[in-house]
Amino acid sequence: MSTYRAAQxxxxxxxxxxxxxxxxxxxxxxxxxAVEACGVCHSDAAFVGALLPGVRFPLVAxxxxxxxIEELGEGAAQRGWQVGDRxxxxxxxxxxxxxxxxxxxxxxxxxxLKVPGWAYDGGYAEQMIAPADALxxxxxxxxxxxxxxxxxxxxxxxNGLRRSPARPGDLVAVLGLGGLGHLGVxxxxxxxxxxxxxxxxxxxxxxxxxLGAHHYIDSTAGTPVADALQSLxxxxxxxxxxxxxxxxxxxVEGLRPRGEVVVIGADATPLGIAPNQLLFSxxxxxxxPSGTAQDVQDTxxxxxxxxxxxxxxxxxxxxxxxxxDRMMAGAARFxxxxxTG
Ligand SMILES: [Zn+2]
Ligand SMILES: [Zn+2]
Numbered sequence: 226m227s228t229y230r231a232a233q234x235x236x237x238x239x240x241x242x243x244x245x246x247x248x249x250x251x252x253x254x255x256x257x258x259a260v261e262a263c264g265v266c267h268s269d270a271a272f273v274g275a276l277l278p279g280v281r282f283p284l285v286a287x288x289x290x291x292x293x294i295e296e297l298g299e300g301a302a303q304r305g306w307q308v309g310d311r312x313x314x315x316x317x318x319x320x321x322x323x324x325x326x327x328x329x330x331x332x333x334x335x336x337x338l339k340v341p342g343w344a345y346d347g348g349y350a351e352q353m354i355a356p357a358d359a360l361x362x363x364x365x366x367x368x369x370x371x372x373x374x375x376x377x378x379x380x381x382x383x384n385g386l387r388r389s390p391a392r393p394g395d396l397v398a399v400l401g402l403g404g405l406g407h408l409g410v411x412x413x414x415x416x417x418x419x420x421x422x423x424x425x426x427x428x429x430x431x432x433x434x435x436l437g438a439h440h441y442i443d444s445t446a447g448t449p450v451a452d453a454l455q456s457l458x459x460x461x462x463x464x465x466x467x468x469x470x471x472x473x474x475x476x477v478e479g480l481r482p483r484g485e486v487v488v489i490g491a492d493a494t495p496l497g498i499a500p501n502q503l504l505f506s507x508x509x510x511x512x513x514p515s516g517t518a519q520d521v522q523d524t525x526x527x528x529x530x531x532x533x534x535x536x537x538x539x540x541x542x543x544x545x546x547x548x549x550d551r552m553m554a555g556a557a558r559f560x561x562x563x564x565t566g
Contacts, residue, residue: 231350232545232563234284237275241349241546244283251298251354256306258314258355261369262539263348264289265552265561266377266404267468268316268491272342273549280343287563288341289376290314290348290355291369304357311363313525314341314348315376316515319356332358333517348373349545351565361521366529374404374535374560375524377515382409382464383524384516385487386416391462393417398442398460400476401467401490402429404552407536407559409464410436415531421457423450423476444472454479462487470494477502477510485509537562 228245235242251257269286271277291313294306306312320327320335327335341347345354363372375383382405391397397418399409406422413420414437421440422433430441442453450472454460459481465473468490474497476486488510498510516524528534536559540548548561 229351231285236282253299255298256294256301257296258292259295260290260292260348262291262373263287263563264374265548285346286342287348288316289373291373301357312360313372313376314355314359315521317517319359361518364529378405380516380521380524381489383412384520385513389462395461398463400465404560405466410438411533450475451478466490468492480508482506488512535560539564
């Protein structure tokens with residue numbers, strides 16, 4: 226009997242612990258993946274803390290997995306996958322195929338979305354089983370460590386920007402310079418936007434410039450963020466990666482007429498926006514949920530095309546708990562990635 230190691234949480238409130246499990250067989254339409262790397266996303270907190278319905282323990286979280294297919298379930302080959310293929314599985318871990326959004330072809334807002342680490346065991350393990358429709362092919366040019374964060378942080382920023390109304394030359398601001406924002410700035414620059422990075426303090430200005438920002442706004446410098454954006458002409462789009470409702474609220478008056486705030490940072494605190502702030506300038510505030518497996522594959526391809534890579538700190542699987550704590554403390558520079566090698 227062959228076994229694999231997983232970093233599981235036995236019950237709500239328990240720490241991450243390494244356990245040995247029997248290697249499972251993939252069911253119909255599924256594949257078994259030898260996980261090589263898995264990014265640590267802030268959204269894991271919703272599963273670790275059982276803040277969402279249907280979270281089950283013992284829990285193996287992790288929804289930024291990258292590795293190699295080791296076994297095909299029945300029918301997976303007919304969907305174009307082979308043993309040895311390098312694949313990523315991100316936030317989009319498959320859709321149900323029968324809810325109204327799925328029947329309309331809008332799979333990313335599936336009402337029964339199968340997020341790894343929620344619907345099934347995720348990537349903080351040496352092995353995982355995933356449905357074929359969750360797989361994104363990894364280009365040769367990217368390592369698993371580089372590809373893993375693209376399954377959630379990467380696709381969410383890339384897709385959020387490409388599905389926004391911003392066009393080349395438009396002023397686009399990226400709020401926050403963490404796991405998502407440091408990728409968002411690179412994507413915004415590569416898409417041809419006049420790119421603004423907004424973060425707390427002056428220390429990140431040089432980093433922002435290195436990532437491709439044309440302007441840097443220190444939100445603690447005294448000038449209101451909205452005024453700073455308006456002095457640059459007003460933003461067509463603010464990509465709000467910071468999980469901070471107050472910080473998001475502070476950008477709204479920095480939008481030009483018909484500008485949009487695209488919300489991708491998760492926070493349960495209400496936004497403090499008056500209807501009049503939206504009404505007269507026809508401003509829009511919109512949520513943007515990640516992307517499908519094809520969107521992840523597009524993100525990976527675009528990253529190769531434009532030389533975009535995540536900045537990561539890697540730790541071995543045995544230290545998944547430490548990586549999670551470091552991410553939660555906001556200390557990651559800029560994405561923690563757990564590796565099994
Ligand atoms: Zn995520
Ligand atoms: Zn569905």
